[in-house]
Amino acid sequence: MSVVKLSIQARLCGPVSVGTVDVIKAVHLHAGLTLPEAKALVDRRVFEGETVTIAGLPELAADALVAGLRQFAGRSADRRSGRGPLIPCPR
Numbered sequence: 001m002s003v004v005k006l007s008i009q010a011r012l013c014g015p016v017s018v019g020t021v022d023v024i025k026a027v028h029l030h031a032g033l034t035l036p037e038a039k040a041l042v043d044r045r046v047f048e049g050e051t052v053t054i055a056g057l058p059e060l061a062a063d064a065l066v067a068g069l070r071q072f073a074g075r076s077a078d079r080r081s082g083r084g085p086l087i088p089c090p091r
Contacts, residue, residue, distance in 0.1 A: 002062035004031075006045050006052045006069075020046060022072040030065035031057060 006027075011019055020042050028038040031054045045052040057065065 002057045002059050004054045004057060004062050004065055006042070008042065008045050023069065026065055026068035026072065027054065030061050030068060
């Protein structure tokens with residue numbers, strides 16, 4: 001069994017985080033959590049700054065989760081660098 005530790009640098013627009021939907025979906029899909037459970041886990045990391053770990057994952061599921069998060073991180077870096085679409089923060 002494996003453990004995955006989440007470290008997320010979300011962009012906050014007031015009380016809302018931008019760009020965590022893909023993270024929540026990846027955690028839901030690969031960790032076998034419900035969407036509300038995955039969202040609560042990600043929200044604890046983003047809004048409360050907790051160190052969040054997902055323990056007891058089979059190795060293949062942990063590898064798939066990490067790969068999904070890396071893919072998302074690459075797309076997020078493209079958005080920040082101007083190579084991809086930016087999501088505007090409402091004012």
